[in-house]
Amino acid sequence: MPSTIRQSLEDVYGFLFCSNLLDDIARAGVFHKVAAGQIIIDVGDGVKGIPMLISGAIKVMRVDPEGDELLVYFLEKGDSCAMTLSCFSGEMRSSIRAVAEQDTIMVNVPMTEVSTWMSKYPAWANFVLESFGVRLNEMLDAVDALAFLNLHDRVQRHLIEKVKLHGSTELSTTHAEIASDLHTSRVVISRVLKQLEKEGVVDLRRNRIEVLEF
């Protein structure tokens, strides 16, 4: 078991980190297997470390006081989450909700190690800073989409994102779920999807959307 964990770390992060650091991660990191749909962290939860994805995908979203959600970005294999990095000093609570988009394997690195390795391993410092930057940019993309794109284009973007993420043009999702991701109502998603179907962009069936054009 530990050897397979060490091996998957090697597979995903080996090109970035030396074997000493990989050993440290394997030793100090806490491994989690999360089933699709499961909430990994919720608004208000204490943040105990930074997650590093081994496989699968995680949906990161904002939640309004009524409990309605808005997708911010996805995390994939090799990604880390920047929001948790802002919890460096002191006890800070999560400002986002993270849900497993697929079955996911990840390792959680405790905050204490995150900071000691910053000075010990340049590659680690680089990784942390860079992933912070990438998250920030993805967040700006999400803001842009919200501010500048009409719903039609937002839906299309979202579908393409999902296709890339799942590595398949067959998406098993519902109109209601997309509506929740984009923070709108199911009825308008159904209408937008009907429109996209007329344009030949998608093929619609119950619980299934096939993206034909992207």
Place this chain on the structure above:
DNA sequence: ACATTAAGTGATT
């Protein structure tokens, strides 16, 4: 066959 859940649609704001 019946109940439940997903999706389609016209009308209204």
Place this chain on the structure above:
DNA sequence: AATCACTTAATGT
């Protein structure tokens, strides 16, 4: 683009 108030279609028991 949102909401209401249905209708229709697909699926599970």
